[in-house]
Amino acid sequence: xxxxxxxxxxxxxxxxxxxxxxxxxxxxxxxxxxxxxxxxxxxxxxxxxxxxxxxxxxxxxxxxxxxxxxxxxxxxxxxxxxxxxxxxxxxxxxxxxxxxxxxxxxxxxxxxxxx
Amino acid sequence: xxxxxxxxxxxxxxxxxxxxxxxxxxxxxxxxxxxxxxxxxxxxxxxxxxxxxxxxxxxxxxxxxxxxxxxxxxxxxxxxxxxxxxxxxxxxxxxxxxxxxxxxxxxx
Numbered sequence: 001x002x003x004x005x006x007x008x009x010x011x012x013x014x015x016x017x018x019x020x021x022x023x024x025x026x027x028x029x030x031x032x033x034x035x036x037x038x039x040x041x042x043x044x045x046x047x048x049x050x051x052x053x054x055x056x057x058x059x060x061x062x063x064x065x066x067x068x069x070x071x072x073x074x075x076x077x078x079x080x081x082x083x084x085x086x087x088x089x090x091x092x093x094x095x096x097x098x099x100x101x102x103x104x105x106x107x108x109x110x111x112x113x114x115x
Numbered sequence: 116x117x118x119x120x121x122x123x124x125x126x127x128x129x130x131x132x133x134x135x136x137x138x139x140x141x142x143x144x145x146x147x148x149x150x151x152x153x154x155x156x157x158x159x160x161x162x163x164x165x166x167x168x169x170x171x172x173x174x175x176x177x178x179x180x181x182x183x184x185x186x187x188x189x190x191x192x193x194x195x196x197x198x199x200x201x202x203x204x205x206x207x208x209x210x211x212x213x214x215x216x217x218x219x220x221x222x223x
Contacts, residue, residue, distance in 0.1 A: 091157065102145070104150075104158075
């Protein structure tokens with residue numbers, strides 16, 4: 001079974017440029033998460049989807065960040081325009097079980113550098 | 116809100132036992148999870164406690180005391196490959212929140 005796939009793995013852009021990240025979750029997983037992880041910190045939730053519905057986006061900076069999950073499968077996270085402080089690793093995770101600890105399976109992440 | 120506290124760094128020698136503590140504050144509680152993350156890698160699930168007590172999975176065990184809002188991860192027979200960051204996480208109100216992580220350094 002394939003894991004969570006993210007692309008690209010690395011992205012270097014100049015500030016004020018747009019950038020997009022893509023995530024393909026594990027087949028059959030209805031819950032999808034986007035996290036941001038700064039160096040030396042734990043993952044911070046940006047948005048969570050149940051199927052195609054965003055059920056928690058309180059921590060998503062909506063002035064510049066947007067996300068979508070069309071057809072409840074793949075998801076895209078976009079930043080426009082990017083700022084220097086957006087440099088981080090963006091992780092996507094998926095899960096299918098609400099019962100037992102909601103085990104999350106993470107992708108390898110996209111490392112974003114904003115210059 | 117939710118917050119978790121764990122030590123920033125723990126060091127140990129190969130073959131030893133190490134305990135990583137985690138205290139949490141959360142409104143609503145959906146269990147305490149532990150994840151491992153190697154440098155440049157993805158976090159991977161290790162263990163989960165919904166109820167008080169000890170859960171054992173091979174060399175790793177996790178403990179929870181809900182009355183104390185406290186848990187720990189116990190790693191036995193440490194190996195060099197266990198050098199990584201370890202995160203505790205809670206799902207209070209079903210919003211997953213991770214601690215800042217504990218960097219475990221295993222020396223030969």
